[in-house]
Amino acid sequence: MWSSEVPAPMTSRALRPLSVAIIGSGPAGFYTAYRLMDRLPDAMVDMYEKLPVPFGLSRFGVAPDHPEVKNCQDKFDEVAASTRFRFIGNTMVGGASSFANGSGTPGFKPNVVPLQVVRGNYDAVVLAYGAESDKTLAAAATTTTPTGVMSARAFVGWYNGHPEFQHLEPDLTAGEHAVVVGHGNVALDVARVLLAGMVTLRHTDITDRALSVLATSTIRNVRVVGRRGPAQAAFTNKEVRELMTLPGVTYVPPPADVLAPLLDRFQDKTALSRSQKRLLQLLQKKQQEQQQHDDHRRPSFSLDFLLSPSQFIADADNHVQAVEFDRMHLDGDPVNKHTSARPTGQILQVPAAAVFVSVGYQTQPLAGIEHAYNSSGNRLFHDLGKVGSGLYAAGWIKRGPIGVIAETMYDAFETADTVNDNDRRGWDGVQATLGSALNWHVAERELGKSHMLAVL
Missing domain, CATH: 3.50.50.60 (FAD/NAD(P)-binding domain)
Incomplete structure (x- = not known):
């Protein structure tokens, strides 16, 4: 029998686009955004950055006589130009920043947003903020x-x-x-x-x-x-x-x-x-x-x-x-x-x-998820980029502060594909999780703008 009270299957997230927050706007963050938006035409990406401007180490960590290393920013500009992308600068997620504790430029303090607030308002949150301290x-x-x-x-x-x-x-x-x-x-x-x-x-x-x-x-x-x-x-x-x-x-x-x-x-x-x-x-x-x-x-x-x-x-x-x-x-x-x-x-x-x-970089664990980092606090435990329900990692926060931009790109692609495959897949996810344990038949019939689900 038909029942309009049963939620419709979201086989392509047609009812609501996937919303993703990416914390950090360096190469790891932008390559993750690029892959997600390329593979998921309905994905909406908000990128949070503690600095007023994006691009992280590709902007501020590359030697000035190595301009070719910064060519990746051309691709990042393409991502930023999309109507499905929003850059939220001067905003620190997860705790007090180095600006706020006085070690940064005097008078320059970003907004601070708790991580749990961000997690509660997005389908997926990707931590890509790298390693911003010294060993x-x-x-x-x-x-x-x-x-x-x-x-x-x-x-x-x-x-x-x-x-x-x-x-x-x-x-x-x-x-x-x-x-x-x-x-x-x-x-x-x-x-x-x-x-x-x-x-x-x-x-x-x-x-x-x-x-x-x-x-x-x-x-x-x-x-x-x-x-x-x-x-x-x-x-x-x-x-x-x-x-x-x-x-x-x-x-x-x-x-x-x-x-x-x-x-x-x-x-x-x-x-x-x-x-x-x-x-x-x-x-x-x-x-x-x-x-x-x-x-x-x-x-x-x-x-x-x-x-x-x-x-x-x-x-x-x-x-x-x-x-x-x-x-x-x-x-x-x-x-x-x-x-x-x-x-x-x-x-x-x-x-x-x-x-x-110059003896290496150190990651700063975020409040509330300290248990998800390794003993040195230098990277997050993960499974192909997945840290926990709706929480992911990409770049140095994922694999440790090593490697060049090309390695970061492949690493970010892996995480984006994991978000695509694992997070909030709706009815497709239910079926994939329970498999043969389900004994029902699904039929979709479009009635105006709504969908109905038939369960036998």
């Missing part, structure tokens, strides 16, 4: 951190015009030596910007303020230091090669004994990955070239391995003047990516008038 460096546990020591993340944000860091005043005139702690691409970006010179930087989209400060910089020597060996470094060969070919800059190679364990394994076809072999060849080639054309009068940089900072040493004015490092020893296979290092007891002191710490 803690052991050397920073000293009583006070001297002036001249700053986060590489903050420095990159500063020269890219990130609103949170425009109150910073980097001092690049206290001496000739700088140390960058960390062996990721961000560390190499910082070193390259410090050494590139005005001829190069003037033709980039670096901020005018940063350009004027860098023009007065006295830094001529930059050491990029990591606690493990070349095989464990997180930077890409492309970034290393670009730094090594910087015009007018001398590369200072590491001691021969650093490369020796890798060279011993070079002929073993299964020991080194292709990427590791290319890096080793590059380091060895540049080492041979530098021995023939060494010029101590030019600005220089070095890649230093097996050094872990233990403390910052300050002068009488509490400005950093040196970094003390523990010499490390690899505790296992020197070519294994995951081999750890331990202190040898030997100490090395390196002069430094400026220090930039």
Whole structure:
């Protein structure tokens, strides 16, 4: 018998479009929105962002001399132009922001919206807010951190015009030596910007303020230091090669004994990955070239391995003047990516008038769902992007703060497809869940604008 009181099947969500909230407007957020809107023509997407402007790290975290990396923003602009998309800027979801607690630009505070309020008003909520804090460096546990020591993340944000860091005043005139702690691409970006010179930087989209400060910089020597060996470094060969070919800059190679364990394994076809072999060849080639054309009068940089900072040493004015490092020893296979290092007891002191710490990013768990994060609070537990009922994750909050934009795109697509397949599928979902347990026949008959459901 027919009954108009039985709800109609929503086989294509014809009665109400799928409503999705995406928290975070970086590449993970925009690629998720793109995939959802492409696969679901009726999906409506609201994107929340604590900053007044979108694009996250693709806008504020990319080196100014790498404009090609920002080409993804063309696709993001297409997404934003859709009538099914809405950008809600200057709005923090889930808790107090860095602006509100005083660490950001004075006077700039976004609106704060509780996560539970957002979840209660959307079919699906995708967390894509990434990792917006720094991992803690052991050397920073000293009583006070001297002036001249700053986060590489903050420095990159500063020269890219990130609103949170425009109150910073980097001092690049206290001496000739700088140390960058960390062996990721961000560390190499910082070193390259410090050494590139005005001829190069003037033709980039670096901020005018940063350009004027860098023009007065006295830094001529930059050491990029990591606690493990070349095989464990997180930077890409492309970034290393670009730094090594910087015009007018001398590369200072590491001691021969650093490369020796890798060279011993070079002929073993299964020991080194292709990427590791290319890096080793590059380091060895540049080492041979530098021995023939060494010029101590030019600005220089070095890649230093097996050094872990233990403390910052300050002068009488509490400005950093040196970094003390523990010499490390690899505790296992020197070519294994995951081999750890331990202190040898030997100490090395390196002069430094400026220090930039780039040891990784840290996620800030949202209030109310702390249980959904791993023990370090660095990513969410998930199943193909699904965290819980109506809650999803994409990007660094999902897989940890690693990887480049291309990896983020595929990761975001996976999450969007999971939203499509799993969330609020109406009658289709009921049937898929219960399967053969259902013993009924469904017939649809259109009567004007309503649908009726026949259950036998």
